[in-house]
Amino acid sequence: MRILSVDDQDENRYLVEALLTGNGYEVQSAANGAEALDYLQNDTFDLIISDILMPVMDGFELCRKVKTDERWRHIPFIVYTATYTGPQDEAFSLKIGANRFIVKPCEPEVLMEAVNSALAAARNGDASQPTDLPREEEVFKLYNERLVRKLEQKMLQLEKETAALREAQEALRTSEQKYRRLHESMTDGFAYVDMQGYIRESNEAFCEMLGYSATELSKMTYLDLTPEQWHLQEQEIVDRQILVNGFSNVYEKEYRRKDGSIFPVELRAFLVRNALGEEEAMWAIVRDLTERKRAGKIQKDLENQLHQAQKMESVGRLAGGVAHDYNNMLSVILGYAQMGLEKTEPDSSLHDDLCAILDAAKRSAAITRQLLAFARKQTIAPQILDLNETIQGMLKMLRRLIGEDVRLTWIPAPCLWPVMIDPSQIDQLLANLCVNARDAIIGVGKITIETNMIAFDHEYCTAHAATKPGDYVMLVVSDNGCGMEREILDKIFEPFFTTKAFGQGTGLGLATVYGIVKQNSGFINVYSEPEKGTTFKIYLPRHTEPVTTIDKESPDIMQRGRGETVLVVEDEPSILKLITKMLEILGYVVVTARSPVEAITLAKEYRTAVDLLITDVIMPEMNGRDLADVLLAIYPDLKCLFMSGYTANVITSQGILEADVHFIQKPFSAMDLAAKVRKTLEEEV
Ligand SMILES: Nc1ncnc2c1ncn2[C@@H]1O[C@H](COP(=O)(O)OP(=O)(O)OP(=O)(O)O)[C@@H](O)[C@H]1O
Ligand SMILES: [Mg+2]
Missing domain, CATH: 3.40.50.2300 (Response regulator)
Structure with missing residues (x-):
């Protein structure tokens, strides 16, 4: 059985063809009435199924032509249409000789039933020959009516469709704009990467992060931007996460900027598939971690500094407690040894013994004094002074302390701000720092003492614990000695920490320095590099009042009483x-x-x-x-x-x-x- 199917729409023809072939029919498809007539001229068919609205020749005209031609009028004709179907369409179709009228879309069984019953009726000889086909004029009138009506409906439909299309386009544009804005205003970087790794799209944040333009980036792969040591890890993330799950976990890596500098990022990538489900691209959200890492480091430094300060504080309390009783005992030892000394002849052996006792007691007293200084329990009498003058007065003593092999350079800042401090504490500071510097120098070397002025703003102080904004007088002691490793540097201010041999150092020098600086509301920084040398910077708060006269030291002779x-x-x-x-x-x-x-x-x-x-x-x-x-x-x-x-x-x-x-x-x-x-x-x- 051969069936001629006429429809101008490809998918309609395809569907009908599939259905009929599946049911054992042979099918010839035509795209409009004229084409169908061509087939009819050269071939025989048992049934025609036709749409109505088609270009060149529509279904009504085709039906009319078939049913008025002796050769074809016996062929059952089914009108199968969807477009703007009304009861008048069916009536008109049947009037001009169509055998069945079916509205699209319909269930396959409905169509098959129509096909089978039309064929059966044709075999019985009825139905295929309409008895009273209308006259030509009447057909034209009806035909025109139907056509005009259909065209009107078509117009209406088209208008509706155009409006819908316009709406859809508008919606698309807004959504695209929204997406663009989002894309551009994102502070995180965005990159769209094809499966070869080329960066097809990137937003401003991403470009800025890397220092390349979007055009430059489009010629590069993400691996070009990634330092070598991250390649393996990233490939694993692509293989094990993105390609498997469709996305990755948040992970960290580094990128290389155009200027060669390397910076840390955090990113998450997603897989894009095309309509057929094939892998098409990946996109990633990238966040620059430079700032966060820096903040993290500052936080950690601050914690360390705080921890250090607390440790010092507790040792300090302990030291202060012991010093009270200890000093009483030392007073007794010192006092009696001294008095005993005055009663003995300088060449007697007792004299030597007493000297030894006195010596040891003095050394012990120095240790307690240092402990107290560290614990900030030293009673002090601060004065307003010019640090330059004070240091100037100490140079001779310091040179003696340092010895001949080490050169001491003194660089005072002109017009130094005054500070408020007990001058004996400057003594202690410089003596300790210079002795340490001397000990760090093997053979010949150089120690420099400098003064200077500096102002700290809020920004500096938030990054450095234990600093307060303001003006400071800076005292710098540097040497070109052996320097220190990090592990030593971390401990130098702890009391009793020493790297010196037993008996060479008590480890109280820098603890004293630390205590003195703190007691005077200052702070201290150390910079040291092994083999290169060490620099201590002490900052003492600027005092706003001018320098007063300094009390003269008491004379070196015993002042006697007058019977009071x-x-x-x-x-x-x-x-x-x-x-x-x-x-x-x-x-x-x-x-x-x-x-x-x-x-x-x-x-x-x-x-x-x-x-x-x-x-x-x-x-x-x-x-x-x-x-x-x-x-x-x-x-x-x-x-x-x-x-x-x-x-x-x-x-x-x-x-x-x-x-x-x-x-x-x-x-x-x-x-x-x-x-x-x-x-x-x-x-x-
Ligand atoms: N200028 C420096 N160069 C290299 N290392 C130093 C310097 N200053 C201090 N140090 C290190 O810090 C340690 C602690 O110094 P600190 O002055 O507190 O104690 P000390 O010198 O060992 O003993 P003390 O000062 O009580 O006699 C030293 O043992 C040394 O290892
Ligand atoms: Mg020391």
């Missing part, structure tokens, strides 16, 4: 005994008390006779300051000298002596005591 009465209060009997002895030798009348209460009782007895009170600061019952206040009520002219083994808040504020308070630090020598007592007694009220 001194009341000594001390709860530690051995010290009390020692001081009494010292004062008596110096020519004072001494009254002693082992406690504040005893002192008050004695004072009342002696009336008019007491000139000076020397009292310990920290005692049970009552502190030295309060005792002085009670006694001053009895003797308004009484002079007071406080003594202590470490800083005591009653007479100091944060370790800094209150103005016009006289103080002597334990342990002290007879010479120190003599000078302080005289100074206190002679001060104008």
Whole structure:
């Protein structure tokens, strides 16, 4: 059985053909009425299925031609149409001889049923020969009506379609614009990479990150932008994640900029497939990690610095606690050794022994002093001073300390800002730094001391813990000695950390320096490179008031008393005994008390006779300051000298002596005591 199928649309023809062939029919397809007529001329068919609206010749005309031609009128004709079908179309079709009228789309069974029944009817000889075909004029009239109507509908449909198309285009444009804007405004980089690795598309952020233009990038692959050592890892991510899952986890790598510099990124990539499901491209969101990594490092540095500071703090507290008792004992050892020395002949063996004791005690005292300095428990008397002048005055001593093989260069900054600091602390700072520098130099070398001025802004200070914005005077000590490895550098400020042989160093030098700098609200930085040398930079806050006159050191001769009465209060009997002895030798009348209460009782007895009170600061019952206040009520002219083994808040504020308070630090020598007592007694009220 041969069937002629007529339709202008490819997929319609294809569907009908497939259906009919599948049911055992032979099918010839034609694209319009005219073509169908050609086939009819040269071939025989058992059935015609035709659409209505077609170019060149439509279905109505074809039907009319078939049904009015003797050769073909017996062939069953099925109208199969979808376009704007109304009941009039069916009526007209049947009127001009069509045997069936089916509306598209229909179920395959419906079409097959129509085909089979039309064929069966034809075999029976009916249906295929319409008896009363309408007259020509009537057909034309109806035909025109149908056609006009259909065209109107077609127009309407087209208009609707155009509007929909326009809408779709508009929507597409907006969405594209949105996408563009997003793409361009993204602070993260975006790259669209084909399967060969070429960067087909990239946004501004990506270009900026890498320093290439989008055009330059389009000629490069992502591997061209990636340092060699990341290639293997990235290939694995492509193979094991992107190609398998369609996307990767977030991963880190590095890129190389156009200028050759390398920077860290974090990225995630996705796979794009085409309509057939084939791998077409990959796209990636790339974030520059330079800033984050930097912030992370700063955070870590800050944590380390904080940790270090806390460690120092706790060692400091411990040191301060021990120093009190330790200094009392040292005072006794020092004092008696000194007095014993004065009683022996210089060539006796006892004299030598006592010298050795004195020596050891002095060294011990120096250690406690350093510990206290580190613990910031050293009682200090800061002055406003010009660092240049102070250092100038120390150079001779420093040169002696350093020795002849090492050259000392001094570079003072002109017009240096003043600082507020106890000059003896500058002594300690420079002595420690210079001795360390000397020890770091094997053979000949060079040490440089410099001063300078510098201002720190907020930005610098957020990146460096323990700094505060402001103006600073900088003291730099550098050497070209052996330098230090990182591991050593991390520990140098810890008390008792030393790399020196046993007996060569206690490891307190830099701990002292650290404590002094902190006590004066400054900070310290170290730069060191093995084999090259080391530089210490100390920053002391600028003081805004001008420099005042510096107190002259006490003269080097023992200042004797003139029979004044001194009341000594001390709860530690051995010290009390020692001081009494010292004062008596110096020519004072001494009254002693082992406690504040005893002192008050004695004072009342002696009336008019007491000139000076020397009292310990920290005692049970009552502190030295309060005792002085009670006694001053009895003797308004009484002079007071406080003594202590470490800083005591009653007479100091944060370790800094209150103005016009006289103080002597334990342990002290007879010479120190003599000078302080005289100074206190002679001060104008
Ligand atoms: N200028 C420097 N060059 C190289 N290493 C140094 C320098 N300054 C200090 N160091 C290292 O730091 C360590 C600690 O120094 P610190 O001054 O605290 O103690 P010390 O010199 O060993 O002993 P002390 O100063 O108590 O006699 C030293 O042992 C040394 O290893
Ligand atoms: Mg040292």
